[in-house]
Amino acid sequence: EYGSRRAMFLxxxxxxxxxxxxxxxxxxxxxxxxxxxxxxxxDFNNTYGTKCRKYANSNCxxxxxxxxxxxxTKHEAFLNADLFVFPTYSENFSNVVLEAMQYGIPxxxxxxxxxxxxxxxxxxxxTSNTPYELSLKIKDVLRLSTDELQQTGNRAKEYVHNEYSSxxxxxxxxxxxxxxxxxxx
Numbered sequence: 001e002y003g004s005r006r007a008m009f010l011x012x013x014x015x016x017x018x019x020x021x022x023x024x025x026x027x028x029x030x031x032x033x034x035x036x037x038x039x040x041x042x043d044f045n046n047t048y049g050t051k052c053r054k055y056a057n058s059n060c061x062x063x064x065x066x067x068x069x070x071x072x073t074k075h076e077a078f079l080n081a082d083l084f085v086f087p088t089y090s091e092n093f094s095n096v097v098l099e100a101m102q103y104g105i106p107x108x109x110x111x112x113x114x115x116x117x118x119x120x121x122x123x124x125x126x127t128s129n130t131p132y133e134l135s136l137k138i139k140d141v142l143r144l145s146t147d148e149l150q151q152t153g154n155r156a157k158e159y160v161h162n163e164y165s166s167x168x169x170x171x172x173x174x175x176x177x178x179x180x181x182x183x184x185x
Contacts, residue, residue, distance in 0.1 A: 005146075007138070008081035008105070010041040010069070010096055011088075013049040018087030018110065020052050024131035025087070027059040029139050036062065036142055038085075041077055043068040078103040082149055083141060087129040088113050098164065101156035106149055108137055123156035 011017045019040070026038055044053060044065060056063050069077050084100035086109045091097075094113050101107060107124035109115050118124035127137035141149075162168070 005036045005082045005142075006080055007036055007038045007083040007085055007142075008041070008077065008100075009038065009085055010074070010077065010100075011086065013042040013044045013046060013052065015048055016089045018089055018129045020048075020055060021087045021129050021131050021134060022085055023052055023056045023060055023063075025135035025138055026056075026063070028131060028135035029142070030061075038063045039066055039077065039081070040064070041066045041069050041074075078105065081105050082146075083108065085134075085138065086110070086113065087127075087134050089129060098160060101153075102160045102164075104150075104153040104157040106141070106152035106156055108134075108141060110134075121155065121159055123152060123159050 009019060009022055011019070013019060019042075022038075038060075040063060043049070044067070053065065056065075066077065078100065081100070081103070082105070084097070084105045084107045086094065086097055086100075086107065088094065088110055089112050091113045094109065094115060097107050097109055097113065097115055101123060107115070107118060108127060109118065109124065110129040111126055112129065113126075115124070116126060119126050125137055125141060127133050144152075
């Protein structure tokens with residue numbers, strides 16, 4: 001079925017988040033994405049959002065613009081996604097990547113994010129945010145079976161549970177404060 005699998009972008013609609021590059025990559029993929037749709041979440045009612053929509057309307061197929069989401073609607077958006085794509089130019093942490101992985105959604109993001117370990121941990125993929133390189137990575141991932149995507153997503157979810165659980169963070173903070181106390185800072 002056309003568009004039965006869903007790729008997702010969710011972020012503030014701003015040039016540094018790479019939405020236009022994602023749209024250009026999506027247009028390069030063309031016929032290879034016939035059983036995939038791209039859901040875009042964010043407040044696109046600004047100059048950059050207008051530019052992105054104009055480009056998509058002229059060059060892309062199977063894209064749905066959902067607007068900004070919060071709470072239950074955001075939760076449902078993550079539950080409906082099979083892949084999360086975040087072609088950012090600059091991030092210090094990318095909470096949205098962590099959120100996607102917490103839902104068991106495999107992630108494609110860029111070298112400019114802080115998630116360089118996605119490939120190494122086999123919990124997602126890292127690429128360049130140029131439209132051509134991004135399109136090649138997305139094309140590779142779109143060809144994976146549902147089982148392969150789910151396995152990657154399950155590893156991502158387990159990774160988040162192990163590395164970002166409240167117990168782990170509590171212990172890291174306790175260790176940090178112990179070091180400060182020992183050094184007399």
